Each structure stands twice: as C-alpha cells, then as structure tokens.
Amino acid sequence: MSRLQVKALDKSFGSQAVLRGLDLEVASGSLTAVLGPSGCGKTTLLRLVAGFDRADSGEIRLGDAVVAAPGRHTPPEKRQVTVVPQEGALFPHLDVTANVVFGVDRARRRAGHRVVELLELVGMGGLGGRMPSELSGGQQQRVALARALAPDPQLILLDEPFAALDAGLRLSLRVEVAAALRLAGATALLVTHDQEEALSTADSVAVMADGVIRQHASPLEVYHQPVDLGVARFVGEAVELAAVADGPYATTALGRHRLPMSACGAGVVVLRPEQLAVGANGVSATVVEERFFGTSTVLTLRLAGSSDVVRARTTGNHPIGTTVKLQVLGPVVFFAI
Amino acid sequence: MPAVAAALLALLPLGYLVVRAGDKGAGFAFDYLRRDSTSELVLRSLGLTVTVTVACVVLGVGLAVVTTRIVLPGRALWMTLAALPLAIPSYVSAYAWISALPSLAGFGGAALVLTACTYPYVYLPAAAALSRTDPALEEVARSLGRTPWQTFRTVTLRQIRPAVASGALLVALYVLSDFGAVSLMRFDAFTQVIYTSYRASFDRTPAAVLSLVLVVITIAITLGEVRSRGRAQQWRAGAGAARRPVPQALSRGRTLATLGGCVAVALVSLGVPLASLGYWIVRGASLDLDWSRLAGAGATTMVASGAGALGCVVLAVPVGVLAARYRSTGVRMIEQATFAGHALPGIVVALALIFFGTRYARPFYLEMPMVIAAYVVLFLPAAVGAVRASVALSSPRVEEVARSLGRSPYGVLRTVTLPLAAPGVAAGAALVMLTCMKELPATLLLHPTGSETLAIRLWSLTRVGSYADAAPYAAALVLLAALPTFWLSHASRQRHHTEELSP
Numbered sequence: 135m136s137r138l139q140v141k142a143l144d145k146s147f148g149s150q151a152v153l154r155g156l157d158l159e160v161a162s163g164s165l166t167a168v169l170g171p172s173g174c175g176k177t178t179l180l181r182l183v184a185g186f187d188r189a190d191s192g193e194i195r196l197g198d199a200v201v202a203a204p205g206r207h208t209p210p211e212k213r214q215v216t217v218v219p220q221e222g223a224l225f226p227h228l229d230v231t232a233n234v235v236f237g238v239d240r241a242r243r244r245a246g247h248r249v250v251e252l253l254e255l256v257g258m259g260g261l262g263g264r265m266p267s268e269l270s271g272g273q274q275q276r277v278a279l280a281r282a283l284a285p286d287p288q289l290i291l292l293d294e295p296f297a298a299l300d301a302g303l304r305l306s307l308r309v310e311v312a313a314a315l316r317l318a319g320a321t322a323l324l325v326t327h328d329q330e331e332a333l334s335t336a337d338s339v340a341v342m343a344d345g346v347i348r349q350h351a352s353p354l355e356v357y358h359q360p361v362d363l364g365v366a367r368f369v370g371e372a373v374e375l376a377a378v379a380d381g382p383y384a385t386t387a388l389g390r391h392r393l394p395m396s397a398c399g400a401g402v403v404v405l406r407p408e409q410l411a412v413g414a415n416g417v418s419a420t421v422v423e424e425r426f427f428g429t430s431t432v433l434t435l436r437l438a439g440s441s442d443v444v445r446a447r448t449t450g451n452h453p454i455g456t457t458v459k460l461q462v463l464g465p466v467v468f469f470a471i
Numbered sequence: 472m473p474a475v476a477a478a479l480l481a482l483l484p485l486g487y488l489v490v491r492a493g494d495k496g497a498g499f500a501f502d503y504l505r506r507d508s509t510s511e512l513v514l515r516s517l518g519l520t521v522t523v524t525v526a527c528v529v530l531g532v533g534l535a536v537v538t539t540r541i542v543l544p545g546r547a548l549w550m551t552l553a554a555l556p557l558a559i560p561s562y563v564s565a566y567a568w569i570s571a572l573p574s575l576a577g578f579g580g581a582a583l584v585l586t587a588c589t590y591p592y593v594y595l596p597a598a599a600a601l602s603r604t605d606p607a608l609e610e611v612a613r614s615l616g617r618t619p620w621q622t623f624r625t626v627t628l629r630q631i632r633p634a635v636a637s638g639a640l641l642v643a644l645y646v647l648s649d650f651g652a653v654s655l656m657r658f659d660a661f662t663q664v665i666y667t668s669y670r671a672s673f674d675r676t677p678a679a680v681l682s683l684v685l686v687v688i689t690i691a692i693t694l695g696e697v698r699s700r701g702r703a704q705q706w707r708a709g710a711g712a713a714r715r716p717v718p719q720a721l722s723r724g725r726t727l728a729t730l731g732g733c734v735a736v737a738l739v740s741l742g743v744p745l746a747s748l749g750y751w752i753v754r755g756a757s758l759d760l761d762w763s764r765l766a767g768a769g770a771t772t773m774v775a776s777g778a779g780a781l782g783c784v785v786l787a788v789p790v791g792v793l794a795a796r797y798r799s800t801g802v803r804m805i806e807q808a809t810f811a812g813h814a815l816p817g818i819v820v821a822l823a824l825i826f827f828g829t830r831y832a833r834p835f836y837l838e839m840p841m842v843i844a845a846y847v848v849l850f851l852p853a854a855v856g857a858v859r860a861s862v863a864l865s866s867p868r869v870e871e872v873a874r875s876l877g878r879s880p881y882g883v884l885r886t887v888t889l890p891l892a893a894p895g896v897a898a899g900a901a902l903v904m905l906t907c908m909k910e911l912p913a914t915l916l917l918h919p920t921g922s923e924t925l926a927i928r929l930w931s932l933t934r935v936g937s938y939a940d941a942a943p944y945a946a947a948l949v950l951l952a953a954l955p956t957f958w959l960s961h962a963s964r965q966r967h968h969t970e971e972l973s974p
Contacts, residue, residue, distance in 0.1 A: 186871050210874035211882075217875050223868040227890045236886075237876025278872075285876060 137162040137321040138183065138289055143192035145178055152178045154345035155192070160289070160323055165315055166350075167324045167332035170342035171368065176325040179342075180291050183323070184217050185210035196288050216282035218292045222274040224266040230277050231262035237285040252280045255314050272303045279311055283318050290315070290322040296331065308335050329369055333357060341365050357406070359394060363469050366404045373410065373444050377403040377468060384468045387440035388417050391466045401470040407432065409463050410446035416461035419444070421452050435460065474793050477786035478808035481848055484815065484823030485686065491826045492679040500680045513684065516661045519581060519653075520646045526586040527642045531593025532635055534736065536623075537729055539601040542720040549733050550598070556740040557591045558956060560909040562651025562930055563945050564588050567744035569655055570751060570938035581658040587740040588652070589645050593638035600634035601627070619719075643692050647685065648816030650912035651926075655933055661685045662818045662912060669822060669916070679826065682819040693814040748949075751942035760943055764928075769947055772924040775839060775914070776907030779846030780900045783854035786847060788896070791858025792888065796867065806855065820848050821916035838919050845913040850903045857899020861892040901955040908952050925951070 138160040145153040152175040160166045170176050181187045183194055185201065185208060194202035196215065201208040216237065224233050234249050253259050256276040266274060275295055282290045295311070296304040312335040315322050326332050332339045333353040340350040341360075349361045360366035363374075375386040379397040383390050386403050388410075412433065422443065423434035433446050435458070444460070452458060492500055503509065537543060538550045556564075565584045568575055575583065609622050617625065650662040657663075661681065669678040721729065794806045824845055828836040865888065873883045889896075911926045918927060925948040932941035 184871070184875050186874070209879075210871065211877045211879055213875070214877075215875055217872055219868045219872060221866075221868065223866060223872050225869060225873070225887055225891075226865075227887075236873065237878075239877070281872075281876070 137197060138323065139193075139195040140179070140183070141193045141195075143179070143182065143194065144190040145175075145182060145187070146190055152345055153182070153189070153192075156342075156346050158340055158347050158350065160321060161338070162321055163319055164337040165312060165322045165324060165335065167326055167336035167339045168342050168347075169326060169329060169332040169339050169369070172327050174342050175345045176327075176342055177293060180217070180293050180323070180325050183289070184215050184291055185213050214285070214288040216285065216287040216290050218275070218278045218282045218290065218295045220294045220297055222266075222271075222278040222295075224269075224274055224277055224281070226266050228266075229262065230258065230264050230266070230269070233266070233277055234262075234280045234284050236281060239285075249284070252284055253277075255283075255317060256280045257310060271299050272307050275299070275307065275311075279314065283314075283320060288321065290320050292322060292324040294326055295324075297326075297328075304331075311335075333369070339369075341369060343368070358465065359467055360404070363402065363404065366467065366469075371407050371445065372404050373407055373446075375403045375405075375442055375444065377401050379468050379470070384466070387437045387442045388444075388460060388462050391462060393468050394465055395468075397468050397470060399470055401468050403466045403468050405462060405464075405466045407445045407447040409466070410444060410448075411461045411463050412446055412448040412450075412452070412458050413461060414459060416459040418457055419460050421454050421456050421458065424452055424454055433458075474789040474802075474805050477790050477851065478805040480786070480844070481851055482808050483827065484820050484848055487827045488679055488682055488686065488819065488823045491823070492676065492683045494679070495676050499676065500683075503677055503680050504684065509681070509684075512659065512661060512664055512681070513688075515659060516647065516685075517688075519578065519585070519658070519660055520643050522582050523585045523589065523646045524639050524643045526582070527590040527593045528635060528639050530586065530590045530736065531638060532597050532628075532631075534590075534594050534733070535597035535601050535631075537733065539598050540718055541726075541729060542718045543726065543729060543733075546718075549737075552733075552737045552741065553594050553598075554591050556588055557595075558952070559588060559741075559744060560651060560911070560926070560948070561585060561588045561649050562655055562911055562926070562933075563748075563948065564740075564744045565652040565655040566929060566933045566938070566941060566945060567747035570933070570941075571743065571747040576657045578658055580656040581653050581660070583739070584652045584656065585646050585649060587744075589642045590740070592641040592645065593635060596634035596638045597631055600631035604630045640692055640695055644689055644814070647689055647692070648818070650816070650818050650915075651930060655930070662816060665818055665822065666912070666916075675822075675826070678822055682816075682822050685816060686814070686819055689814045689816060748942065748945055751938050752946055755939035755942040765943055765947060768923050768925045768928050768944065769951060771922045772908055772926070772948070772951060775842055775924060776846070776904045776910075778839070778843045779850065779907040780854075780904035782843055782847045783850050783903045784858070784896060784900045787851060787854035787858045787899070788889075790851075790855045791896075792862050792884065794855065795859045795862035806859075815849065816912070817845070817849055817910060818912040818916065820845050821913035824848075824913075824917060837917060839922070842914055842917045842919075845917055846903075846907045846910065849910065849913065850906050853906065854899050854903050857902065858892065858896050861895020861899070862888060864895065865891040901958055905952055905955040908948065908955075 138158070140156060140158040143153050143156040144151070156175075156179060158168070158179075168176050168179065178187070182189050182202065188207050189202055191204055192202075193200060196213060199208075200206060201213050225236065228236065230253070231249055234252060235243055249262065250259070253262055256279050258273060258276050258280065261269075261273070266277070269277065278295070292311075296308050299307060308331055324332070324336060333356070336353060338350060339353050339356045340347045341356060342348065343364055348365050349356055351359075356365070356369050360369055366372045375388060377384040377386045378400055379393065381396045381398065382393055384393055384397070384401070384403050385391075391403060418438040419435035420438070421433055422436050425432045430447050430449060431452070433448060433452055434443060435446060436443050437460070438457075446460065534549075534553045538546055538553060543549065561584060564587060565580070568580060568584055604627065609626055647661065649660075650666065653660040654663045654666065662685070665678050665681045665685070668681065669675060790806060793802045824841055825836075828841055869891075870883050870887055873887045874880070878886065908924075909926065911930055914924055915927055915930065918924065925944045929941050929944040929948060932938075932944065
C-alpha cells in the first residue's frame with residue numbers, strides 16, 4: 135500500500151516551470167529518497183506535499199485522502215505530515231521537551247506522552263531541559279526529528295537534514311536517523327542532493343531532474359541499471375565507452391559485453407569505475423594519471439588502440455606511464471545515441 | 472481587520488484637516504495663503520530648516536569621520552558622546568540655553584539648539600556607513616593616483632551619501648515639526664505661528680490652513696527620503712565589505728586640534744545644557760518646591776505615555792505581523808497609511824484631533840483619551856517598525872513546522888510568532904513610551920485642564936521666565952526618561968548575548 139501518491143504535479147514560479155507533471159509513490163513504512171541536483175525542484179515538491187505551497191495542477195494523496203487537487207487544498211495542520219527542515223528550525227523560545235511535544239494534542243500529553251522514549255530513540259536522552267541555543271547543530275537535528283516523530287504522523291518529510299553538518303557528523307547522524315525512522319515504523323521522504331546519502335540510507339531512490347522523477351527504484355537498481363545517461367552520470371561516477379550493440383551484446387574497446395536488454399546500433403556503454411579490474415588479463419591501457427584517496431586509488435587510463443580514456447578504482451601503486459591490463463566485471467548498461 | 476482600523480485611525484487627522492481648512496470655502500484658504508505674512512513664514516521656516524540641516528550634515532559627517540577613520544584618544548567615549556544628544560528633548564536644551572543666555576532668543580538660538588539636538592541623526596548613519604565601506608575601494612583609488620583628500624571626496628563620500636541624505640532628511644523633518652525649541656526661543660516658525668493663531672483667535676481656519684501647508688512640506692520631504700532610500704539599496708548591493716577600514720594616524724598637532732573640536736561639540740550639545748540645568752536645580756533648591764504638583768505631573772506623564780505605548784503596540788501587532796509576512800498590495804497600503812504619522816508634526820495632529828473632537832467626539836474633547844489618540848497617530852510608525860522587524864527576525868520555516876505539527880494559523884501566531892517577537896515588541900513599546908514622555912506640542916494642546924505632564928510644566932514655566940521653578944521638572948523628566956532608556960540598552964545587550972549562543 136502506498137502512503138503517499140503524487141500524480142501529474144505541476145508548479146511554476148512566474149514563467150519558470152519547476153515541477154512538470156511529476157509522479158511519485160512512497161510505500162507505507164519505507165524511507166524514500168528524492169535525489170536530484172540543486173535547483174531541480176526537490177524542495178518545491180516537499181513544500182507542496184507538506185501543504186506550505188499550492189500546486190498549479192495535479193493531485194497529492196495521503197493514504198486514502200486527497201489533500202491537494204485542483205480546487206482543493208488541505209491546510210498543513212490537517213495533513214498529519216511533519217517536516218525536518220534543513221536548519222532544524224527548532225522553536226528557540228521552547229526547551230527540548232516543549233519542542234518535541236509541540237505537535238502532540240493536550241489529551242495525549244496529559245496521558246504521559248512518550249517524550250522520554252523519543253528522546254532516547256534519537257540519542258538525546260536526559261537533555262529534555264536544554265534550550266535550542268545550548269545544542270550543537272547535530273543535536274538540534276535530532277530534536278527536530280523527535281519533534282517530527284512525536285505526533286505519529288502519516289509521513290515525515292526530511293529536507294536535506296544533514297546538509298548543514300560537517301562530513302563526519304553527517305555520516306554517523308544519517309545512519310542513526312535512518313535507524314530511528316525504521317524503529318518508529320515511520321514513512322519518510324528524504325530530499326537530498328548527496329548520492330551517497332540517498333543510496334546508503336533509503337529503501338528506494340527517486341532520481342529527479344528538470345521537474346520530473348526520472349527513475350524510482352531500489353538503490354542498487356538506480357546505481358547499476360540507470361534508465362538514461364543523465365541518471366547514470368548523476369547517481370555516481372560513470373565510465374562511458376563508445377559501443378556498438380548487436381542484439382544481446384555490445385562491443386567496446388574493452389571487449390564484448392552482455393546487455394540486460396537487447397539493443398541495436400551505435401551508443402554508449404556505461405559502467406562504474408569499480409567494475410574495471412586492473413590485473414593480469416584483459417585489454418592493455420596506459421596510466422595517464424594516478425590519484426590516491428587512502429582506501430583506493432583512481433587511475434585515469436588510455437586504452438590501447440583507441441582514443442577512449444577511462445577511470446578505474448583500484449589499489450596498489452601504478453606510476454604514470456606504466457601499462458596495465460583492464461577487464462570489465464559484472465553487468466553493463468547500454469544507451470543508444 | 473484590526474490592521475485596517477489602525478490604518479484608518481492614522482489617516483483620520485489628515486483627512487479631517489483637509490475638511491476643516493476648506494470650511495470657509497477654498498477661496499478663503501487661497502487668499503490666506505497669498506498673504507505676505509504667509510510667504511514670509513514659509514521662507515523663515517525653510518531658512519531655519521536649511522540652516523540646521525546643513526550644519527548637522529557638516530557636524531555629523533565630520534564627527535563620523537573623526538570617530539571612525541582617525542586614531543583618536545578615547546574614541547569609544549567620543550562615539551557615545553556624539554550620539555547622546557538624541558536623548559535630550561529639544562525644549563529641555565532650549566530651556567537650558569535660554570535660561571543661561573536670554574539674549575539667544577530668535578533665529579540664532581533656535582538654530583543652535585536644534586543643531587545640537589539633531590546632528591546625531593546624521594552622525595549615526597554616517598558613522599555606520601563609514602565603518603561598513605570596503606577599504607579596498609579607497610586603496611584602489613589611491614593606487615590610481617588620487618591623494619587621500621581626493622579619495623575621500625570622490626570615493627568615500629560618494630559611498631556614504633545615501634546614509635547622510637536619509638539622516639539629513641530626518642533632521643529637516645524634525646526641525647519643521649519641532650515646537651518646543653522654536654517656541655521657547657520665540658522664533659516664529661510654522662509650529663509656533665500655528666500655535667499662537669490657534670490660541671489667539673476663535674477663528675481656527677487659519678491654523679488649519681497653515682497646518683496643511685506644513686503637512687504638504689513635510690510630506691514632500693518624506694517622499695524625498697523614501698526616494699533616496701530606494702537609491703541607497705543599489706549602493707549597498709555591491710558593498711560586500713570583508714574588511715574594516717583601518718583608522719589613520721594624524722600628526723600630534725592635528726590630533727590635538729581634532730580633540731579640541733570634539734570637546735567643543737560635546738560642550739555645546741551636552742555640557743552647557745547639563746551645567747545650566749544643574750545650576751538651576753541648585754538655585755531652585757532654595758525655593759519652595761510644590762512636591763505634590765511635581766509628583767502629580769510625574770504620574771500623569773507615566774500614565775499617559777504608558778497608555779500611549781500600549782495603544783500603539785496593540786494596533787501595531789496586526790499591521791507589523793502582516794507587513795513582515797505578506798507583501799500584497801493591500802498590506803503595503805495599510806502599512807504606508809500607518810506611516811502617515813511619520814510626516815505629521817505633533818501640533819498638526821493635535822489640531823486635527825481638536826477639530827474632530829469638537830464635532831464628533833465631544834465626550835473625549837480635551838480628555839486623556841485624546842492625548843493618547845494623538846500619541847498613537849504620531850508614534851504608530853515606530854511601533855509598527857519594531858513589531859515588523861522582530862517578526863521578520865524569526866524564520867518563516869519555524870512557523871511552517873508549527874503548521875505541519877497541527878497548529879492553525881492563529882495558533883501559530885499565539886504560540887510561536889508572538890512569543891518569539893515579544894522581546895523586540897517590548898523594546899519597541901519602551902521606545903514609544905520614551906517618545907511619548909518627551910512629546911510636547913500635542914500634549915500641550917490636548918491635555919485635560921488640571922492634569923499636566925512634566926513636559927508641559929517645564930515649557931510653561933520657561934515661557935514665563937521662571938527658570939528655577941522649571942528646573943525640578945526638567946530633572947524629573949530626564950530621570951524618568953532614563954528608565955526606559957536603561958531598560959532598552961539592557962534588553963538589547965541581552966539579546967546580543969543570546970544571539971551569540973545560538974549558531
């Protein structure tokens with residue numbers, strides 16, 4: 135069952151079309167990431183789902199209820215959709231506990247709401263009396279998450295909630311937040327421009343560009359079987375090789391590759407740098423550039439007998455000018471041109 | 472709805488003034504305007520306005536350069552002293568000067584007192600602009616072969632011009648609407664003539680006609696200020712000042728000369744008034760002081776200004792919240808209507824309320840509610856500004872989060888927006904209260920017989936030359952006015968403190 139259903143959503147600001155007939159479904163209890171470059175309309179989508187802005191046309195359903203349709207707009211306070219904004223946006227005049235119970239109605243508050251439990255869940259146990267100004271950026275985001283979870287909403291919207299944090303904190307916090315969301319059984323929509331964040335935290339990833347969802351699938355599928363070159367390039371680093379397809383196979387400078395779907399004619403084969411194995415077998419290539427990243431080394435290589443330049447992720451020492459052998463591992467995708 | 476009511480109240484005096492001036496037919500009004508005495512009055516008032524404004528620009532910019540760009544012993548002290556005259560009402564300063572030097576009465580005295588009281592309106596924005604300008608621009612000019620003086624003239628002054636212009640226009644508005652200083656200095660400027668013509672005859676149409684002329688002039692000046700502000704935006708757009716300008720060291724002789732200038736300004740604007748006030752307090756101490764009358768005046772001042780501040784804030788909250796959150800045409804019109812008081816001299820508002828009161832609000836005629844209504848019309852702009860600024864400070868994201876957590880728009884206003892804006896609104900209320908305490912002309916015309924404020928007592932005693940009797944009232948006024956001032960600076964320091972804590 136899908137908790138959120140967005141159909142043919144349009145939204146323009148002046149003459150600038152931001153959403154162009156966008157469709158999206160979020161399964162109940164899942165964590166879905168909307169991944170897209172800055173300015174692709176992610177935040178607009180989120181604001182429409184929350185009810186902060188009105189769509190020009192299209193429909194938004196939450197569970198069985200239509201909350202936005204032409205001539206219909208359920209105000210944000212009636213949607214049971216909560217948000218975790220980028221900067222947290224805690225109420226600065228309220229302490230942590232008061233922030234968390236802000237959306238909980240009085241009856242449930244009196245019945246002893248599970249504030250303590252929620253604060254434990256987000257790793258803020260015992261800090262209920264603090265004021266927002268006394269919290270670090272990461273702590274503020276944890277409280278903002280607890281506040282969004284507290285009223286048991288239908289859907290939680292997270293708008294780049296880790297973007298303002300430093301790299302180390304971002305990594306640990308997103309793992310914890312994903313765990314907390316799953317533990318709470320919440321349905322969540324995470325908006326981000328960070329590929330790694332989307333792939334590592336979400337159950338499914340919706341890649342957005344130019345106001346539409348280009349592909350919505352599991353992280354693995356989005357990464358290894360992108361539907362077009364744009365998605366392939368955005369979701370991760372792409373190795374692109376000129377290719378000619380003849381049915382179930384495509385031929386490139388690196389050999390013949392089996393395709394997931396039959397194709398014919400000229401095009402591009404796309405694979406990921408870690409699919410290029412540097413070893414004893416395969417096609418000869420010359421090292422043009424070597425960049426060391428600690429856990430791995432990225433080599434830029436010129437293939438023998440072709441003008442193709444590729445990048446491979448490997449380990450070990452490969453000085454510039456040396457010749458290595460390259461082999462393709464795993465499936466590749468083909469796009470006709 | 473409450474916002475619309477506030478706008479109507481603010482526009483009421485202006486509208487009624489037009490009705491009243493045309494009472495005897497447009498012909499009478501035009502004949503009156505064509506009289507020689509009227510044109511002389513306009514010239515006299517404009518003469519004073521131009522003189523004071525020019526003097527303030529010279530003094531304000533000069534002091535701003537000295538305190539921000541030159542290595543000067545006790546720089547922080549001079550900066551504080553240069554801003555302090557703003558706290559002294561013009562009639563207190565006029566009282567202090569005329570009681571010390573009765574021969575000052577006339578144009579010279581009025582110009583001196585008004586310059587000493589209002590130059591901070593130029594100094595403060597000029598100093599702020601000077602410390603904000605990017606020194607890289609000046610360095611570039613120097614590297615292109617300009618001398619320091621040429622650079623100052625062609626680069627630095629150009630950059631601070633919008634700030635100086637808006638300050639100068641504030642000074643001009645202040646001078647045109649000032650009543651206390653010109654009346655105590657017995658200089659027949661607009662406000663003074665309006666007052667005497669109102670007091671002297673039963674025919675109040677001339678007073679209304681003159682008021683309208685004054686309003687036309689002040690509105691023209693206000694529009695000028697708005698236009699100069701529009702240009703200022705473009706000026707500031709490019710000024711991403713990364714560094715602060717470094718003060719220049721002067722030779723010993725020049726430093727001493729500069730210090731001398733600073734001391735002279737401080738003596739004229741603060742030293743003489745304080746010394747004179749002190750002298751009269753000591754002299755007055757030997758006289759029999761009517762303590763109950765002083766206490767009564769103090770209480771009346773507090774009650775009237777407190778009620779005025781409350782009224783302003785109650786009406787300002789809906790307008791300010793609307794203005795900060797919704798920029799529709801309707802909202803903009805409401806906001807601009809409440810700003811009418813900004814251009815209206817106190818004496819004009821008072822006259823308009825009197826005309827209105829005698830016809831339609833007889834029970835309130837010359838009663839306290841009328842004084843409070845005048846305060847609201849005059850100082851609503853300040854209160855709206857304070858509410859708007861403090862509401863704009865809190866992020867609309869926070870309000871959206873509150874909506875998504877199930878609160879209605881009104882609930883969000885009550886539980887989030889207003890609590891967050893409360894410190895700023897309270898500071899605005901204190902500021903309005905302070906301004907009400909110092910208000911003279913409207914209070915003078917509208918106050919109920921028998922209940923006088925400190926300002927009225929001070930003014931009437933000075934008018935009849937009882938300087939020693941006036942001294943305790945001046946002292947009490949300064950002391951009472953210090954209370955909200957102290958609270959204001961304390962509150963703003965606390966706010967800075969909490970802002971530093973939050974990331």
